[in-house]
Amino acid sequence: MNEPQAARILDGTVVAQEVEAEVAAASARLPFRLGLAVVCVGNDPASEIYVRSKAKKARELGIDGIERIFPDTLSEAELLDVVASLNEDDAVDGILVQLPLPRRIDAQKVIDAIDPRKDVDGFHPINVGLLHLGRRALVPCTPAGVMRLIAATGEAIEGKHAVIIGRSNIVGKPMAALLLNASATVTICHSRTRDLAAVAREADILVAAIGQPLFVTDDFVKPGAIVIDVGMNRVEAGFAPRLAHDAGKSQLLAKNGSVLVGDVDFARVRERAAWITPVPRGVGPMTIAMLMHNTVEAAMRRRG
Numbered sequence: 001m002n003e004p005q006a007a008r009i010l011d012g013t014v015v016a017q018e019v020e021a022e023v024a025a026a027s028a029r030l031p032f033r034l035g036l037a038v039v040c041v042g043n044d045p046a047s048e049i050y051v052r053s054k055a056k057k058a059r060e061l062g063i064d065g066i067e068r069i070f071p072d073t074l075s076e077a078e079l080l081d082v083v084a085s086l087n088e089d090d091a092v093d094g095i096l097v098q099l100p101l102p103r104r105i106d107a108q109k110v111i112d113a114i115d116p117r118k119d120v121d122g123f124h125p126i127n128v129g130l131l132h133l134g135r136r137a138l139v140p141c142t143p144a145g146v147m148r149l150i151a152a153t154g155e156a157i158e159g160k161h162a163v164i165i166g167r168s169n170i171v172g173k174p175m176a177a178l179l180l181n182a183s184a185t186v187t188i189c190h191s192r193t194r195d196l197a198a199v200a201r202e203a204d205i206l207v208a209a210i211g212q213p214l215f216v217t218d219d220f221v222k223p224g225a226i227v228i229d230v231g232m233n234r235v236e237a238g239f240a241p242r243l244a245h246d247a248g249k250s251q252l253l254a255k256n257g258s259v260l261v262g263d264v265d266f267a268r269v270r271e272r273a274a275w276i277t278p279v280p281r282g283v284g285p286m287t288i289a290m291l292m293h294n295t296v297e298a299a300m301r302r303r304g
């Protein structure tokens with residue numbers, strides 16, 4: 001009897017490079033410079049790193065990456081003024097406000113103030129509505145990136161059963177809309193779902209976007225499924241026993257004192273799935289690549 005084959009790895013860095021090459025080619029072809037403004041408020045070092053890396057990636061691809069980094073003292077009214085001036089600026093094709101914002105600022109109010117034609121995060125209610133209507137929209141970057149990863153398997157989505165674990169506005173819900181628009185049969189699970197493992201085992205395509213390290217074990221996975229792990233969780237020494245079966249991660253944890261893991265127990269699930277994304281180098285690189293893609297898309301539509 002043949003031994004079961006381990007899953008094929010869906011390498012997000014490779015697919016992201018393809019998207020980035022498309023973006024670079026488009027930006028070289030267009031008769032105008034593309035502009036992406038990334039706005040950050042507060043002293044969160046992680047947010048500042050994200051914003052700078054997004055602007056840097058934009059510049060690498062021939063897009064003017066404009067960083068606007070403000071101190072924690074910036075008021076909501078001042079931030080709304082910043083957004084209004086970026087809306088007015090014809091050289092700016094895309095506006096991204098890095099979340100989370102300081103708690104005293106109403107993030108939804110800020111998102112609602114972004115010109116929907118420049119809303120490269122796809123969080124504005126107009127874009128959310130268009131996506132759910134199955135119309136052309138600027139689509140949130142992470143689920144859009146997952147669609148590209150699924151496309152890279154070469155397997156058709158139509159008619160497959162997709163199960164998404166997580167119902168957030170930035171991942172789970174838009175992911176469900178995209179898969180439904182691609183004619184999958186879609187089930188969305190969340191913290192109140194009963195017998196989650198049994199529901200997940202029905203999936204031909206399983207997307208985990210939960211924020212719980214190694215939550216999805218082999219018991220959740222139908223043999224031959226495509227498994228996409230959106231989760232990014234940094235775990236520390238106390239987690240070592242739960243990683244004992246994964247030599248690679250265990251070594252990294254012992255060496256660095258912490259390690260990044262997904263929502264999927266990669267070492268176990270890869271023995272059952274047909275395709276699987278690793279963490280890191282899976283969904284993560286796709287998010288930033290799709291942001292650049294959305295900037296091109298926004299520019300082409302707004303500027304005709």
Ligand code: NDP
Pocket residue numbers: 142165166167168169170171172189190191192196209210211212230231232233283284287
């Ligand atoms: P949220 O915290 O907003 O949502 C988590 C979702 O998971 C909720 O719908 C929640 O259910 C559900 N959930 C939590 N615990 C359980 C459980 N035990 N059983 C079933 N469902 C559960 O997270 P996000 O959607 O923002 O992010 C999810 C993960 O993806 C995080 O690890 C995040 O870091 C990562 N991420 C990665 C990105 C990337 O670029 N790779 C981009 C964005 C996010 P309920 O609604 O009932 O509470």
